Amino acid sequence: MIVTEPFNAVGNTPLILLREPKLEQISLFQKCENFNPTGSVKDRASFHVLNKGLERGIINPNTTIIESSSGNFGISLSSYCRKMNLKCEIVIDPDILAVNEYLITSQASKVIKVTERDEGGGYLLTRIGLVRSLIENNSSYYWTCQYGNPLVAEAYYESLGSEICDDLAVDYVFLGVSSGGTITGVSQRVKERYPNAAVVAVDVEGSVVFGGRPHKRKIPGIGSSKRPEILSEARIDDVVVVGELDTICACRTYTKRHGTLIGGSSGSVYLAVHKYFQGKTFLKKPNVAVVFADSGERYTSTVYNDEWVAENFETEKKELASRVAEFWMN
Ligand SMILES: Cc1ncc(COP(=O)(O)O)c(C=O)c1O
Numbered sequence: 001m002i003v004t005e006p007f008n009a010v011g012n013t014p015l016i017l018l019r020e021p022k023l024e025q026i027s028l029f030q031k032c033e034n035f036n037p038t039g040s041v042k043d044r045a046s047f048h049v050l051n052k053g054l055e056r057g058i059i060n061p062n063t064t065i066i067e068s069s070s071g072n073f074g075i076s077l078s079s080y081c082r083k084m085n086l087k088c089e090i091v092i093d094p095d096i097l098a099v100n101e102y103l104i105t106s107q108a109s110k111v112i113k114v115t116e117r118d119e120g121g122g123y124l125l126t127r128i129g130l131v132r133s134l135i136e137n138n139s140s141y142y143w144t145c146q147y148g149n150p151l152v153a154e155a156y157y158e159s160l161g162s163e164i165c166d167d168l169a170v171d172y173v174f175l176g177v178s179s180g181g182t183i184t185g186v187s188q189r190v191k192e193r194y195p196n197a198a199v200v201a202v203d204v205e206g207s208v209v210f211g212g213r214p215h216k217r218k219i220p221g222i223g224s225s226k227r228p229e230i231l232s233e234a235r236i237d238d239v240v241v242v243g244e245l246d247t248i249c250a251c252r253t254y255t256k257r258h259g260t261l262i263g264g265s266s267g268s269v270y271l272a273v274h275k276y277f278q279g280k281t282f283l284k285k286p287n288v289a290v291v292f293a294d295s296g297e298r299y300t301s302t303v304y305n306d307e308w309v310a311e312n313f314e315t316e317k318k319e320l321a322s323r324v325a326e327f328w329m330n
Contacts, residue, residue, distance in 0.1 A: 007037050007083045010047045011159045015167050015289070018258070022274060025281055026288045029168060031160070034263070034295035038079045038103075040072035041160065041182055041293040046080040048155030049144050054084075059142045064089060064109070066134060067144045068127035070096035071220050072294055073179070077144060078107035089141075091130050093123035097220065099298050120214055120225045128226075148229040152181035153188070161189025164289050170197045171286035174240075174273050176265035176293060177201045177209050178221060180228030186291070187235040198237040202265075202272040204247065210239045218312045219244050219303065221293060222265035240272035245313045245323070247271055251296060251303050252324045261296025264303050 003009045013035040018028045036043035053059040064087040067077050074090045081088035089110040092101065096113075105111050118125035128147075135141040146152050164170060164186065173190050175183045187199040206215040207223025209231070217223050242250075251267030254260075262270065269290050277288075302308050306317045315323075 007047075007080060010036050010043045011163060013163070015164070018290075020257075020274075023277055025285065026172075026277055027285045028273065029287065029289045031164060031289055031291045033160075033291060033293050036076075038072075038076045039294055039298075040076060040263075041156075041291065042072040042076040043080070044159045045073065045144075045146065045152045045155045045181060046076040048158070049149065049151045050077075050080055050084055050086065052151055052154070053142065059086070061085065062140060063087070063142045064138075064140055065144060066131055066141050067091070067146065068124070068131050069146070070104075070123075071100060073144075073146050074108075075100060075103045078104050081109075082107045089134075091127045093127055095123060095220075097298065097301065099301070100220075118225075121216060122225050124225050146179040146181055146230075147226070149181070150230070150233075152179075153184040153230055153233060156182050156185025157189045158185075160291070161186040164291075165189055165193040168287050168289055170194045170289055172198045172200060172288040174200045174202055174269050174276075174288070174290045176222045176269050176291070177203055177228075177231075178224050178265070180209070180224075180231040180234065182291065182293070183236065184230050184234040188233070191235045199235055200238045200240060200272065200276060201234075201236045202269050203239060203241050204268055205241060205243050207241075210241065212241060217244060219247060219264035219268075221263060222247075222268050238276075240276055242268050242271045242275070245309075245315060248303050248309055248313075249320070249323045249326075250274075251299070255296070255304075256324075261299070261304065262292055263294035263296055264299055266290075266292035266294070266296075267303065 014032045016030045018030045033041035066089045068091040070092045078088050087109045090108045091112045114126045204223040206217040208214050209224050247267045250271035
């Protein structure tokens, strides 16, 4: 396949039939979103929001795109803006991973790092507050606002949701949730095409998205300290909440079994699907799709780093290895 414009090669990511020894009662399919141009599911939102925004006159070549993100959306949006000659400002915070900061800084027109913690002890509300104050005084800004922009959900409805439904008669689909756009769009499409399918949201302990008690979380890309407005349009049947240390063990188990590194939220989804189907039997194997939002290479200083795990979870290397082995066996 010859691609003349790599940034248009968004979507149509592989759907892999995953052979899982403990999940023989289901047919499990992994949607590999790391195959998108900047390495994550967020390319679908960036591509769609910017192109539809220009097409519908919501933005123009003089617009400055602004977003609060220390993760995949910031990386993706700043790259797409640069390709499309649009100015782009990204608001980040001190918890950003060095690799993400490098990627965003290398692409965005401007990067603003907030330093003040919000009332929950994190930075999300400070970042959003700053974006609000900037756009209030300057009409040339367009805030892509991943927590509430219907164009973001539309991106996933039209591309990711459609691709999964075209390839598979879906019985279940599992997605990690953070700002909520992915599950909102995908769930709408899946329910439209397969009304009896179940949409399962995956969240982590410490996130408030599904009403959990807030506490500091360490793994980026999953969970949130605010409930995303966009989720009111999502069609979710079940929620599985997993622990962060268990997620780390799941990431490492996946790597041992399947030979590639997966991102933190993918590990949460991988773990959730095991918990959900443990002990369940079926007359006919259901088709289960799991969306893996990114790959693990950007997590080698965290999820795959024993020192980081020991520091953040008070778990020694030996204990971690035995937890991974336990996950592997059970
Ligand atoms: C790695 C990863 N997984 C999952 C998600 C969840 O997607 P959403 O923000 O649409 O809920 C994100 C969002 O940034 C992500 O970066």
